[in-house]
């Protein structure tokens with residue numbers, strides 16, 4: 001019989017199509033259009049549970065579609081179409097801001113994601129955020145996070161991003177080699193990485209994060225080492241490294257299907273994990289600390305990621321825009337993922353919701369547990385206090401097995417993942433799903 005370690009980490013696992021990364025629970029495939037009434041009910045609930053509030057604003061525009069991208073993005077919208085979209089998101093915010101659940105609250109964190117938020121011009125960003133602030137003031141926001149594509153950044157744009165109040169700028173660098181960026185369909189070139197980073201650095205953001213992807217098309221051992229070296233030279237406040245996955249709605253998957261191949265033309269999972277491991281070790285030698293299965297931070301005491309930490313401890317998240325994902329009073333929902341449908345719903349005064357799921361307390365407990373496992377450490381006491389559940393008792397068998405395989409250790413107070421467990425954490429998490437939620441495909 002194979003061990004758990006072999007099951008989660010066999011000798012060679014090719015990268016096949018599908019989602020590896022677990023970003024929510026219960027899985028999206030259990031969210032349904034029939035449950036959208038639950039969304040209205042969630043916003044009718046008054047706020048008395050102490051959850052923080054965050055706002056996520058989705059900008060679905062990009063200069064070019066990356067071959068590994070599974071988001072709904074638009075590369076052909078003109079300024080007036082973009083203005084129309086931004087106006088609709090403001091209407092959406094105005095509506096929700098008056099509901100019993102949101103009225104009177106101020107967001108603790110704001111996140112601009114995409115797509116490419118930095119695709120917007122400085123004046124567009126200023127106007128959008130002025131209008132957002134007039135509806136839900138940001139004076140209590142401890143973090144304003146913003147995703148930037150290096151090729152869209154110039155000193156003027158970066159100044160505008162700083163001036164709207166962004167505290168955490170995350171640069172989607174992904175790789176330092178222009179040829180690999182090009183092969184993967186990225187819009188930016190390596191030279192723009194350095195220009196964008198320098199522009200950001202000179203504006204003095206509280207935090208600059210850079211994203212890398214281990215295992216892009218045509219990545220090599222030599223080039224991956226170069227990626228690590230270049231990262232260390234830039235010395236950003238935090239580095240986030242994703243392991244390349246190939247979801248079904250990507251160009252790469254389409255090409256695999258056409259050629260009848262089950263395996264994506266990228267490194268296998270063991271190589272991708274080794275690359276992340278090597279990067280983490282190099283970053284640790286340079287003074288960084290590993291703060292999750294994906295992230296290294298330079299100054300753990302001051303470099304926080306409030307969006308992630310609040311989301312993973314049950315905050316309310318109000319998602320605005322096409323395909324955005326929200327979590328309000330225990331109800332998960334996702335907006336419609338086509339921009340014309342989104343616009344039509346807003347024009348008609350309808351909720352632009354595509355699918356939803358009302359979670360129960362047990363599901364919320366599991367969700368927080370799974371997400372916090374990605375940090376590499378879980379406080380058992382947190383779950384005792386918040387949910388009345390002792391994780392070491394509830395998951396006695398699972399934790400014991402994983403501990404015996406050397407993937408984690410635990411006592412009555414904490415669960416701590418070992419590096420080997422942390423690098424394949426998304427694979428371990430399925431063990432803790434309720435049986436009814438275990439499926440072969442999770443989106």
Ligand code: SF4
Nearest residue numbers: 062065066069114115
């Ligand atoms: S920049 Fe991001 S959102 Fe845009 S196409 Fe590439 S991966 Fe997708």
